[in-house]
Amino acid sequence: MGKKPVVIGVAGGTGSGKTSVTKAIYEHFQGHSILMLEQDYYYKDQSRLPFEERLKTNYDHPLAFDNDLLIDHLHKLLNYEPIEKPVYDYALHTRSDKVIHVEPKDVIILEGILVLEDERLRNLMDIKLFVDTDADIRIIRRILRDIKERGRTIDSVIEQYVSVVRPMHNQFVEPTKRYADIIIPEGGQNHVAIDLMVTKIQTILEQNAIL
Numbered sequence: 704m705g706k707k708p709v710v711i712g713v714a715g716g717t718g719s720g721k722t723s724v725t726k727a728i729y730e731h732f733q734g735h736s737i738l739m740l741e742q743d744y745y746y747k748d749q750s751r752l753p754f755e756e757r758l759k760t761n762y763d764h765p766l767a768f769d770n771d772l773l774i775d776h777l778h779k780l781l782n783y784e785p786i787e788k789p790v791y792d793y794a795l796h797t798r799s800d801k802v803i804h805v806e807p808k809d810v811i812i813l814e815g816i817l818v819l820e821d822e823r824l825r826n827l828m829d830i831k832l833f834v835d836t837d838a839d840i841r842i843i844r845r846i847l848r849d850i851k852e853r854g855r856t857i858d859s860v861i862e863q864y865v866s867v868v869r870p871m872h873n874q875f876v877e878p879t880k881r882y883a884d885i886i887i888p889e890g891g892q893n894h895v896a897i898d899l900m901v902t903k904i905q906t907i908l909e910q911n912a913i914l
């Protein structure tokens with residue numbers, strides 16, 4: 704069999720620990736050929752919309768994402784071609800005019816609330832993970848993170864959570880759990896799950912004639 708990168712999808716609700724799981728796997732492979740792709744960076748370009756309009760966007764609906772571009776980039780990386788990855792600004796609610804040049808790697812981790820929702824994305828994945836964390840823990844984490852890192856107020860985070868994030872989670876994110884090969888409770892602190900993942904990725908790399 705020819706050389707082919709391994710694609711791991713990491714889904715789960717907001718604040719579930721997707722980024723922590725992704726980073727934990729990434730750190731195990733440091734020094735190896737691995738890259739992370741964040742579905743959030745592929746929110747549709749809203750730079751032409753006024754800020755007030757961008758505030759009203761539903762960022763938890765599948766249609767908010769430019770999955771066509773994401774899939775195009777994944778195909779390129781699977782062919783060992785480089786991509787120009789968009790950069791997302793959560794404070795301005797849009798893509799920045801900058802891009803990041805990303806060289807292809809042997810392991811690709813794709814992380815985001817809805818990466819398991821699109822069948823085209825699922826079909827490109829070798830391993831599908833769903834990070835499963837209780838909603839009360841997720842909202843507490845999100846409040847702290849969005850205030851500290853995403854330029855939000857506590858009132859705005861709570862209002863958005865109740866009116867949009869929670870219903871969209873129940874409608875679109877939670878049902879994708881059924882597509883997961885592995886459901887990980889406790890996110891990045893689940894060392895057993897992380898170690899299992901690392902072993903599995905190594906096996907696939909061997910099968911794909913990479914190691």
Ligand code: ADP
Nearest residue numbers: 716717718719720721722723844848890891892
């Ligand atoms: P996601 O990518 O699913 O939104 P993150 O991994 O970014 O979730 O975690 C959201 C926030 O919660 C971050 O600020 C992170 O530091 C924190 N966090 C994640 N996992 C834990 C944990 N097990 N214990 C405490 N805080 C955590």
Ligand code: C5P
Nearest residue numbers: 716717718743762763793796797816868
């Ligand atoms: O990292 P996390 O999985 O929490 O990121 C997804 C969340 O980011 C979504 O629940 C969405 O509500 C939020 N988001 C936002 N503002 C944006 C883009 C995304 O609050 N401009």
